Amino acid sequence: MPETAKLRIVGRCVELDAGLxxxxxxxxxxxxxxxxxxxxxxxxxxVPGGTVAIRCRELSADEALIDVSGRAPPLAWSAPRAxxxxxxxxxxxxxxxxxxxxxxxxxxSVPRLLACGSPGGDSQGGGNGLxxxxxxxxxxxxxxxKDGGPFGGRVLKxxxxxYFLSVAYGEHGHDGGRGGDGLPPGRPGCGGDGGGVDVxxxxxxxxxxxxxxxxxxxxxxGSAGKGAKGGTGGLGGLNRLYRYQWFKxxxxxxxxxxxxxxxxxxxxxxxxxxxxxxxxxxxxxxxxVGLTAHAGAPGVVRCRSMEAADLATAFDAGFLRQVHxxxxxxxxxxxxxxxxxxxxxxxxxxxxxxxxxxxMSLRRSLEQLLSQIRPSGHPRSSTDAVAGES
Numbered sequence: 001m002p003e004t005a006k007l008r009i010v011g012r013c014v015e016l017d018a019g020l021x022x023x024x025x026x027x028x029x030x031x032x033x034x035x036x037x038x039x040x041x042x043x044x045x046x047v048p049g050g051t052v053a054i055r056c057r058e059l060s061a062d063e064a065l066i067d068v069s070g071r072a073p074p075l076a077w078s079a080p081r082a083x084x085x086x087x088x089x090x091x092x093x094x095x096x097x098x099x100x101x102x103x104x105x106x107x108x109s110v111p112r113l114l115a116c117g118s119p120g121g122d123s124q125g126g127g128n129g130l131x132x133x134x135x136x137x138x139x140x141x142x143x144x145x146k147d148g149g150p151f152g153g154r155v156l157k158x159x160x161x162x163y164f165l166s167v168a169y170g171e172h173g174h175d176g177g178r179g180g181d182g183l184p185p186g187r188p189g190c191g192g193d194g195g196g197v198d199v200x201x202x203x204x205x206x207x208x209x210x211x212x213x214x215x216x217x218x219x220x221x222g223s224a225g226k227g228a229k230g231g232t233g234g235l236g237g238l239n240r241l242y243r244y245q246w247f248k249x250x251x252x253x254x255x256x257x258x259x260x261x262x263x264x265x266x267x268x269x270x271x272x273x274x275x276x277x278x279x280x281x282x283x284x285x286x287x288x289v290g291l292t293a294h295a296g297a298p299g300v301v302r303c304r305s306m307e308a309a310d311l312a313t314a315f316d317a318g319f320l321r322q323v324h325x326x327x328x329x330x331x332x333x334x335x336x337x338x339x340x341x342x343x344x345x346x347x348x349x350x351x352x353x354x355x356x357x358x359x360m361s362l363r364r365s366l367e368q369l370l371s372q373i374r375p376s377g378h379p380r381s382s383t384d385a386v387a388g389e390s
Contacts, residue, residue, distance in 0.1 A: 170237025
């Protein structure tokens with residue numbers, strides 16, 4: 001059967017069960033109309049957000065379920081919290097419930113009927129603030145005058161032109177940046193609207209109905225992001241010691257080297273290995289955003305017994321032609337009592353005002369079929385069948 005959005009099932013006896021529902025949903029069929037003399041519901045007949053419309057003489061559904069509630073939305077994100085520096089993603093909206101319509105002469109047993117909206121999806125938590133990075137301070141370097149560099153320096157010791165010892169200072173450490181602010185969560189999804197349940201029968205239900213078309217609850221809001229700590233104060237750049245002797249550079253070493261003369265200079269002149277460090281930055285602010293969504297609107301549940309004239313309006317000429325065929329099928333299978341009951345039901349619908357434009361022809365065909373059933377209760381013979389059709 002090709003994929004389609006709608007399906008009409010017609011038969012004397014139709015059975016609805018979980019396997020059939022799964023097959024129909026897998027093929028994309030969400031609107032199902034059933035016209036039958038007898039409908040049996042077994043197990044859980046689930047069509048998320050769909051429409052199930054049933055017209056029949058009798059409906060049987062012991063411990064069964066028809067469920068057209070909206071399908072719960074899938075999770076729109078893979079992690080409960082967004083990445084640092086990112087706002088949370090919104091939750092998906094809940095799906096609306098579908099519609100169940102049942103019109104029958106008699107309910108032998110009552111199925112549980114659900115047409116609820118699904119809950120909205122939870123939103124994703126906001127990402128925490130980004131942790132700032134502090135650039136590395138540059139080390140000391142000597143200028144051409146051999147007495148300092150870009151960040152200053154001085155000559156420590158000098159004897160004419162033949163010998164001198166100098167220091168070049170490193171760059172002061174940079175201050176840490178302000179921590180990134182926490183990001184807000186996404187907006188939770190609103191709940192889906194409840195659908196509709198409408199059951200009409202000619203005779204009162206033998207047991208109370210259990211039907212529900214509740215609204216879907218809103219999704220929960222994810223947590224707000226936290227502010228990041230401030231950036232750490234950067235370490236000052238390395239100071240460097242420089243020695244020049246006999247017009248030649250003899251060494252150019254950082255102040256944290258293990259050279260003996262570097263150690264002597266540090267002690268003698270109170271030199272630190274690094275320039276001053278920067279200060280730590282302030283922390284970012286936590287997000288205080290909390291978003292809410294609303295629940296869906298409640299659906300409508302209506303289960304009632306009706307007068308014959310009101311019930312008859314639901315059965316059109318096409319359905320009554322099927323009633324004739326079902327009665328004829330029962331008679332051909334020697335199910336005389338069933339044939340009589342089906343045909344008489346069709347006549348009673350016409351008496352109550354069903355299919356007014358075609359009532360005369362429909363009544364004639366049903367009464368002709370009833371006349372072919374022997375008073376003794378036995379099915380017609382093949383000769384009678386041919387005679388009745390001539």
